[in-house]
Amino acid sequence: SQELEQSPQSLIVQEGKNLTINCTSSKTLYGLYWYKQKYGEGLIFLMMLQKGGEEKSHEKITAKLDEKKQQSSLHITASQPSHAGIYLCGADMSGGGADGLTFGKGTHLIIQP
Amino acid sequence: NAGVMQNPRHLVRRRGQEARLRCSPMKGHSHVYWYRQLPEEGLKFMVYLQKENIIDESGMPKERFSAEFPKEGPSILRIQQVVRGDSAAYFCASSPFSGPKQPQHFGDGTRLSIL
Numbered sequence: 362s363q364e365l366e367q368s369p370q371s372l373i374v375q376e377g378k379n380l381t382i383n384c385t386s387s388k389t390l391y392g393l394y395w396y397k398q399k400y401g402e403g404l405i406f407l408m409m410l411q412k413g414g415e416e417k418s419h420e421k422i423t424a425k426l427d428e429k430k431q432q433s434s435l436h437i438t439a440s441q442p443s444h445a446g447i448y449l450c451g452a453d454m455s456g457g458g459a460d461g462l463t464f465g466k467g468t469h470l471i472i473q474p
Numbered sequence: 475n476a477g478v479m480q481n482p483r484h485l486v487r488r489r490g491q492e493a494r495l496r497c498s499p500m501k502g503h504s505h506v507y508w509y510r511q512l513p514e515e516g517l518k519f520m521v522y523l524q525k526e527n528i529i530d531e532s533g534m535p536k537e538r539f540s541a542e543f544p545k546e547g548p549s550i551l552r553i554q555q556v557v558r559g560d561s562a563a564y565f566c567a568s569s570p571f572s573g574p575k576q577p578q579h580f581g582d583g584t585r586l587s588i589l
Contacts, residue, residue, distance in 0.1 A: 392575070394577055394578070396580070401585075402582055402583075403565060403580045403581050403582035403583050404517075404565065404567075404580040405580075406577050406578075406579055406580075409575075409577045449516075449517065460519070460522060460530050460532075461507050461509065461519030461520070461521075461522050461530065461533060462507075462519060462578065463519070464516050464517040464518075465516065466514075466515075466516040467516060
C-alpha cells in the first residue's frame with residue numbers, strides 16, 4: 362500500500378476557482394514538502410512544513426500540516442493557468458532527516474480557461 | 475546561481491549496454507539524492523550520498539545499479555546491462571546538509587529509454 366496518499370489523483374478546475382489537494386499518511390510526518398512538476402520537467406520546491414498546525418503561504422498557495430502531523434493540504438486561491446501541473450507531496454517519515462523522501466503519486470491539476 | 479544540473483537530459487541505450495547519469499549539485503550542497511520515477515508509480519528514493527560516502531542505499535536495486543559521489547566532480551548513477559524495465563526518469567536532488575529542516579532541490583532529470 363502507498364505510504365503517502367494524495368487526493369484527488371486528478372483535478373480539473375475552471376480558471377479563477379479555488380482548489381484543495383490533500384496528502385495523508387498513516388505514520389507521523391517529521392517534515393512535509395510540497396513540490397510542483399511540469400510535464401517532462403523537474404520538481405520545483407514550493408513549501409516545507411515541520412510543526413503540527415503549521416501553515417505557510419506563498420502568493421496564492423497555502424499549505425497546512427495538521428496538529429497530529431499526519432495530513433497536509435495545499436490550497437490554491439483564484440487558480441490561474443500557470444498553476445497547472447503535477448503537485449507532489451514528499452515526506453520525511455524516518456525522523457532522522459538523513460534519508461530520502463517518500464512521495465505520493467501526485468495530483469494532476471488542469472486549469473480550464 | 476545554477477541549480478542542480480543533470481546530464482544528459484535524454485539517454486537511449488540498447489539492452490545490455492551501460493548507462494551513466496550525471497548530477498552536479500547546487501553550489502554549496504554536499505548531499506545528493508537519486509530518485510527514479512516510473513510511469514504510474516511515482517517518485518521512489520534510490521540512494522543518498524555525501525562526498526565519497528554512500529549514506530543510505532536502501533532504495534537501490536541489488537544488482538546492476540551503483541552510485542558514487544567522488545571528492546571532485548559530479549555524482550554518477552551507473553546502470554550496467556540495462557533492461558527494458560530500467561526505462562524511467564531519473565532525478566537527482568541536493569541539499570546543503572541533512573536534517574529535517576532542509577528541503578531537497580531537484581534537477582530536471584534524465585529520461586532513460588531502453589530499446
